[in-house]
Amino acid sequence: MTLEQYGQGAKAASYILAQASPSQKNQALAEAARILKEETQSILDANDRDLARAKEKGMTEAMQDRLRLTEARIEGIAEGVRQVIELADPIGEIVEGTKRPNGLEIIKKRVPLGVLGIIYEARPNVTADAAALSIKSGNVCILRGGSEAIHSNLAISKVFRKALACAGLPEDCVQLIEDTSHETAQGLMRMNAYVDELIPIGGARLIQTVIQQATVPVIQTGTGNCHIYVDAYAQLPMALEIVDNAKTQRPSVCNAAETLLVHQDVAEAFLPQVATLLLSKNVELRVCEKTAAILKGAGIDTFVMASEEDWATEYNNLILTVGVVDSLWAAIDHVRKYSTHHSEAIVTENYGHARAFQEAVDASCVYVNASTRFTDGFEFGFGAEIGISNQKLHARGPMGLKELTTYKYLINGNGQIR
Amino acid sequence: MTLEQYGQGAKAASYILAQASPSQKNQALAEAARILKEETQSILDANDRDLARAKEKGMTEAMQDRLRLTEARIEGIAEGVRQVIELADPIGEIVEGTKRPNGLEIIKKRVPLGVLGIIYEARPNVTADAAALSIKSGNVCILRGGSEAIHSNLAISKVFRKALACAGLPEDCVQLIEDTSHETAQGLMRMNAYVDELIPIGGARLIQTVIQQATVPVIQTGTGNCHIYVDAYAQLPMALEIVDNAKTQRPSVCNAAETLLVHQDVAEAFLPQVATLLLSKNVELRVCEKTAAILKGAGIDTFVMASEEDWATEYNNLILTVGVVDSLWAAIDHVRKYSTHHSEAIVTENYGHARAFQEAVDASCVYVNASTRFTDGFEFGFGAEIGISNQKLHARGPMGLKELTTYKYLINGNGQIR
Numbered sequence: 001m002t003l004e005q006y007g008q009g010a011k012a013a014s015y016i017l018a019q020a021s022p023s024q025k026n027q028a029l030a031e032a033a034r035i036l037k038e039e040t041q042s043i044l045d046a047n048d049r050d051l052a053r054a055k056e057k058g059m060t061e062a063m064q065d066r067l068r069l070t071e072a073r074i075e076g077i078a079e080g081v082r083q084v085i086e087l088a089d090p091i092g093e094i095v096e097g098t099k100r101p102n103g104l105e106i107i108k109k110r111v112p113l114g115v116l117g118i119i120y121e122a123r124p125n126v127t128a129d130a131a132a133l134s135i136k137s138g139n140v141c142i143l144r145g146g147s148e149a150i151h152s153n154l155a156i157s158k159v160f161r162k163a164l165a166c167a168g169l170p171e172d173c174v175q176l177i178e179d180t181s182h183e184t185a186q187g188l189m190r191m192n193a194y195v196d197e198l199i200p201i202g203g204a205r206l207i208q209t210v211i212q213q214a215t216v217p218v219i220q221t222g223t224g225n226c227h228i229y230v231d232a233y234a235q236l237p238m239a240l241e242i243v244d245n246a247k248t249q250r251p252s253v254c255n256a257a258e259t260l261l262v263h264q265d266v267a268e269a270f271l272p273q274v275a276t277l278l279l280s281k282n283v284e285l286r287v288c289e290k291t292a293a294i295l296k297g298a299g300i301d302t303f304v305m306a307s308e309e310d311w312a313t314e315y316n317n318l319i320l321t322v323g324v325v326d327s328l329w330a331a332i333d334h335v336r337k338y339s340t341h342h343s344e345a346i347v348t349e350n351y352g353h354a355r356a357f358q359e360a361v362d363a364s365c366v367y368v369n370a371s372t373r374f375t376d377g378f379e380f381g382f383g384a385e386i387g388i389s390n391q392k393l394h395a396r397g398p399m400g401l402k403e404l405t406t407y408k409y410l411i412n413g414n415g416q417i418r
Numbered sequence: 419m420t421l422e423q424y425g426q427g428a429k430a431a432s433y434i435l436a437q438a439s440p441s442q443k444n445q446a447l448a449e450a451a452r453i454l455k456e457e458t459q460s461i462l463d464a465n466d467r468d469l470a471r472a473k474e475k476g477m478t479e480a481m482q483d484r485l486r487l488t489e490a491r492i493e494g495i496a497e498g499v500r501q502v503i504e505l506a507d508p509i510g511e512i513v514e515g516t517k518r519p520n521g522l523e524i525i526k527k528r529v530p531l532g533v534l535g536i537i538y539e540a541r542p543n544v545t546a547d548a549a550a551l552s553i554k555s556g557n558v559c560i561l562r563g564g565s566e567a568i569h570s571n572l573a574i575s576k577v578f579r580k581a582l583a584c585a586g587l588p589e590d591c592v593q594l595i596e597d598t599s600h601e602t603a604q605g606l607m608r609m610n611a612y613v614d615e616l617i618p619i620g621g622a623r624l625i626q627t628v629i630q631q632a633t634v635p636v637i638q639t640g641t642g643n644c645h646i647y648v649d650a651y652a653q654l655p656m657a658l659e660i661v662d663n664a665k666t667q668r669p670s671v672c673n674a675a676e677t678l679l680v681h682q683d684v685a686e687a688f689l690p691q692v693a694t695l696l697l698s699k700n701v702e703l704r705v706c707e708k709t710a711a712i713l714k715g716a717g718i719d720t721f722v723m724a725s726e727e728d729w730a731t732e733y734n735n736l737i738l739t740v741g742v743v744d745s746l747w748a749a750i751d752h753v754r755k756y757s758t759h760h761s762e763a764i765v766t767e768n769y770g771h772a773r774a775f776q777e778a779v780d781a782s783c784v785y786v787n788a789s790t791r792f793t794d795g796f797e798f799g800f801g802a803e804i805g806i807s808n809q810k811l812h813a814r815g816p817m818g819l820k821e822l823t824t825y826k827y828l829i830n831g832n833g834q835i836r
Binding site for chain 1: 532776809811812826833
């Protein structure tokens with residue numbers, strides 16, 4: 001199949017899916033959950049083929065684990081699909097409406113985006129998550145997964161296509177590009193005639209490639225160089241819990257903290273405490289000179305000096321850069337310089353400092369006295385999410401079903417002319 | 419000045435402008451309107467230099483007219499700036515908010531996009547319009563106008579910079595790139611570190627260039643291949659007025675109609691009427707075979723046959739393609755094939771047809787029984803607009819002040835961790 005054919009099929013299917021009733025879309029999702037269970041063995045067989053090739057190619061054990069499906073993981077995927085059924089259908093909502101002086105009635109109505117191009121890497125569960133969220137939001141998706149997971153992805157996408165047919169919807173509402181060459185990804189990124197939005201899901205390199213090469217509008221997701229600033233007016237026990245949680249509860253995710261900034265007035269009291277706790281959890285500390293001096297003074301020398309690059313790095317790992325700042329505004333300036341506009345936090349009891357930080361820091365989510373780990377569709381009450389946007393156009397922060405929609409104006413007249 | 423310096427200046431200014439109060443921004447606009455009047459002569463002198471070069475280069479009289487400023491036109495520009503003062507300030511609105519089960523308070527707040535890159539062509543009034551809308555919406559703008567209008571643009575941008583300083587705001591809230599080489603436009607399009615959104619304003623070629631080359635997110639504006647479908651159930655006198663208005667009231671704009679589709683049941687009654695009226699207004703008709711036969715039968719032979727390309731063309735001129743269709747769905751299919759997703763209209767008294775057309779046609783504005791000419795910020799009640807978006811990401815249709823904003827989440831806790 002050519003890319004053009006995928007595009008044409010997607011566009012044709014999008015007209016039908018956009019008009020489907022909430023119950024018809026939910027039926028497709030229920031069928032998908034059922035068939036995922038029914039086809040567990042064939043999905044596992046396909047996954048075995050991917051894993052065999054991964055071993056041959058010497059893929060790391062950690063990467064193999066991301067690729068691996070098990071009966072329990074497939075049940076988890078099916079449960080995720082069932083949860084999407086329970087979410088409110090965003091399509092058809094009347095967002096607002098007015099009657100103009102000339103009698104024209106202008107109605108702003110929520111509609112699907114149309115066709116989503118989703119480019120992702122080795123995790124086969126993305127196939128199911130993206131397909132389920134697309135169907136529920138009335139969007140057709142063209143999936144372009146990585147070659148490592150192609151057999152698993154195909155098996156899962158076939159489940160969704162079968163489910164769509166069972167519900168009387170076009171199979172082409174979910175399409176997976178079988179050819180995983182570089183050319184198909186590039187072609188998809190420039191298929192403006194058929195694709196309304198591109199969502200890359202994966203590492204920073206994938207996302208940068210898509211931003212550099214795409215002509216289709218892109219949602220930039222996922223890079224989180226998140227900071228926690230412990231103000232002079234912080235409750236230190238609370239700050240300790242927040243830093244610990246934001247760094248260690250799940251270090252591999254984008255809303256984990258990467259840098260700790262501490263006001264100099266509380267640095268001597270706080271830094272030895274937090275260093276001791278984090279070191280006990282195997283966190284590597286990369287520190288500024290003032291931090292180094294304070295830690296040494298407290299008899300702690302298990303740290304390295306931070307390089308300029310460290311401050312700009314999203315580790316996604318048990319590493320934390322630590323710096324001392326001499327004022328709230330020095331903290332804000334540091335965050336402005338290195339932030340990826342994802343999630344930033346201040347710990348303080350000072351009303352003015354809390355407000356100033358929230359106003360001045362340019363990020364999708366700015367926290368006072370809470371862990372950055374809450375930047376997440378479920379935690380926000382949106383349900384499942386397609387990703388966390390860290391651009392400002394269209395959607396910011398967790399992207400749930402609503403963020404996969406647009407609107408159109410319906411204008412009702414009785415002969416109005418200008 | 420290097421592009422990097424424009425970018426740095428813009429980013430620094432954006433932090434200050436984002437926090438400016440509504441009255442401070444309005445003060446800057448009032449000063450700008452005042453100084454525009456004060457500096458009328460120096461602006462006219464600058465414009466004369468542009469016009470002299472334009473004549474030398476053999477610019478068409480129509481293009482010279484778009485470039486030309488007069489005392490009255492400058493007063494019109496100043497009046498436009500004063501009108502922006504009267505619009506509601508969009509910044510700081512709490513869009514929604516929730517309290518989560520764990521006590522976290524999540525507040526979604528409207529904030530400026532940050533830095534807008536605006537790339538435009540020969541009309542110097544865009545400099546003032548874009549600067550005024552940017553300031554009011556809390557956004558810094560980097561303007562990159564065409565070389566033809568550089569002296570006029572510089573004179574107008576200086577007025578705004580002076581006005582900003584008078585209001586205690588950074589001059590760099592409005593920047594005009596003086597070097598109008600191809601390289602500066604290209605550089606601006608890829609300046610992701612400093613520019614949050616690109617808005618090209620101008621012809622289809624300019625917009626396509628920006629889409630092809632930009633890595634900064636783009637709002638695609640302005641291309642309107644708009645259709646009017648006269649259904650079998652139309653009131654023909656109303657249809658006649660709507661077609662006339664949509665085609666002839668201002669043919670050069672993007673919301674003017676370019677194609678008329680008529681249901682075969684009313685084609686013999688309607689086509690000779692509409693052709694006679696439009697021909698009397700010097701509209702050229704490019705028609706399908708059925709239309710040709712009907713017009714000939716009525717003794718009208720002032721038309722040409724439409725080519726495949728004609729159906730896809732936005733003329734922005736007194737030319738109309740005319741086709742006969744055999745059903746509502748044939749009309750919808752035609753529109754789906756050729757639409758630029760801008761503004762589309764049906765004329766009908768049939769409830770089901772009206773609804774089906776509005777649902778099935780994928781455009782920012784879908785009209786029943788009204789002229790497509792209403793797709794406009796003022797007509798929608800938004801006030802001045804920066805353009806009409808015909809993409810689906812971020813904003814669709816007329817882009818007023820709200821569409822130049824994004825949001826951030828402010829999250830207030832008391833020690834929440836996951």
